[in-house]
Amino acid sequence: MTLLETGADALRSAELDPEEGGDALTLGRRIRERRTRMGLTLEQLASAVDRAPSQLSAIENGKREPRLPLLRALAAALDSTVDELLVDEAPSERAALEIAVERAQRGAVFRSLGIQPIRVSKATSDETLQAILGLHQEVERLHRERAATPEEARRANTELRRDMRVAGNYFPELERAAAQLLDSVGYVGGPVSQQTISTVAEKLGFSLHYVSDMPHSTRSVIDRRNGRIYLSSNLPSRDARAPILRALASLVCGHEEPRNYGDFLRQRVEANYLAGAVLLPEEATVAQLSDAKQQRQISMEDLRDAFAVSYEMAAHRFTNLATERLGLEVHFMKAHESGTLIKAYENDGVRFPSDALGNFEGATVCRNWTARTVFSQPDRFNPWYQYTDMASGGTYWCTSRVEKAKEGLYSVSVGVRFEDVKWFRGRETSHRSQSFCPDDQCCRRASSDLTRKWEAAAWPEAATPTSLLAALPTGTFPGVDSNEVYAFLESHE
Known part of the structure; x- marks a missing residue:
């Protein structure tokens, strides 16, 4: 079991996991059932626990998870215990049916269909709910049947993202x-130098070797027999620290x-996390x-500059610490200039585009989101700030920046819900947008006038990605040419 798995398992036992028993929907129904049984109105219970009725309504509907102090207050007001409220069993058969339908409507398969979810109320018959649930289960089964080898990777990735969300990415x-590692080499503060990282490697019994003939399918190669770590000599000196640390992560x-x-x-996630945790030490x-x-001036640029790291690493590291250490729920995304979502993380409720299996990566980002609008801004020196009103509910604020890679331009964005923007620099921006995705009329479908004019005349040749029909990379380390790696080690021994 890896360090990440151990931590995720421990946190799952203490948190409410929407995919497991004891989720927010079940908790909400149990609270509502006890409240109605005691003859309390929502307003009366809200007054008893000193909260707004709207906040309790969100909890009863499974849209928000109460923190432990509020959960204790609710248990006391309802003449119950926290353990009784957290029992992973619906309070009635009807409640179990409502929970199943709500969970289905919030799932990736249902969202991918682009169908507006129904509001489940007392007036909704059992037969209607059973029909919706049965249709959803059949669509889900068909998706599973169509799944081929690449879906194995996507399912694994979706499960990993879920664990990261449950853990607050910490x-x-x-x-x-x-x-x-830092204590072992006497680190006292400030940006972590490359010399410090080299000393860490030496402490672990490895020497660093920069070569010009690295196997094309690798970022680094460790020779455990001879205590060597090979890296490309083409690495910029400032950026060599992260590849070294990622290589050392397998040992640590x-x-x-x-x-x-x-x-x-x-x-791979553990290696990236460890590199960020060393280059941006937690306490500092x-x-x-x-x-x-x-000071209400949180900024990714300041974090980047203080620790001499890339903007992307600073943004990643912020998501590690934001929830656990600052009490902020956030989202992060990296998007290619084509609109393809490359990486994504959220625990603030934002709904990323996804496939039917719930996988974000590879989906197309709405043109109206900050991650896309930033590409049209002429000023690439300053960060781009924007508020976006979401069709799925709520307003989100994002800060975004464009960076270059060999694959082209990509944006790195960090965002929060509207109520948390007060802590960030750039909150005063007047830039605002609306997103109705996954509705095609939001940004994917041309206007009626353009469609009528061109649909019969346009015949584009698709620039088909080379990976479209490619099989999932095989091997112990997917995509790595072991023959090339072994020949490389032989030549350098």
């Missing part, structure tokens, strides 16, 4: 491992050969972010 075991985290694609993805980073929050 893994204390990896934080401790990073702190121990005790990684073994991946058993499956899920193992491979978890190991939290101190800066806490000070910035107090």
Whole structure:
């Protein structure tokens, strides 16, 4: 079991997981059932626990999870206990049916259909709910039947993202491992230098070797027999620290050969996390972010500059610490200029585009989101700020920046719900947009006038991605040419 899996399992036992028993929907129904049994109105219960009725309504409808102090107050007001409220069993057969339908409507398969969910009320008959649930289960079955080998990777990725969400993207075991590495070399503060990272490698019994003939399918190669770490000599000196740390992560985290694609993805996430946790040490980073929050000036640019890291790494690291250490729920996304979502994380309720299996990566981002509108801005020096009103509910604020890679331009964006924007620099922006996706009329379908004029005359040749029909990379380390790697090690021994 990896460090990330251990941490996720521990947190899942303490948090409400929407995919498992004891989820927010079941809790909400149990609270509502006890309230109505005691003859209390929503307003009376809200007054008893000193909360707004709208907040309790969101909890009863499973749209918000109460924190422990509020959960204790609710239990006392309802003459119950926290344990009784958290029982993973619906209070009645009708409630179980409502929960199943609500869960189905919030799932990725239902959202991918673009159908407006129905409001489940007392007036909705059991037969109607059973019909909706039966149709959903059949559509879900058909999707599973169509799943081929690439779906294995997507399912593993979806499960991993779920674990990250449950944990608030914070893994204390990896934080401790990073702190121990820095302590071992006497780190005292400031940006972590490349010399410090080299010393960490030496402490672990490895020497660094920069070569010009790295196997094309690798970022680094570790020779465990001879205690060597090989990296490309083409790496910019400033960016060499992260590849070194990612290579060392396999040693620090005790990684073994991946058993499956899920193992491979978890190991990659752990390696990236450890690199960020070393380059932006937890206590120093939290101190800066806490000070910035107090001044209502949280900024990814300031974090980037303080620790001399890339903007993307600063944004990633912020998501690690935002929920656990700052009490902020956030989302992060990296999108290619074509509109393809490359990476995504959220625990603030934003609904990323996804496929029927719930996988974000590879989906198309709405043209009206900050991650897309930033590409049309002529000013690439300053960050782009924008509010977006979502069709799925609520307004989100994002800060975004465009960066270059060999694959082209991509945007890196960090965002929060409207109520949390008060802590961030850029909240005063007047830039605002609306998104109605997944409705095609939002940004994917041309206007009626253009469609009538061109649909019979246009015949474009698709620039088909080379990976469209490609099989999932195989091997112990997917996509790595083992013959090339072994020949490389032989030549350098």
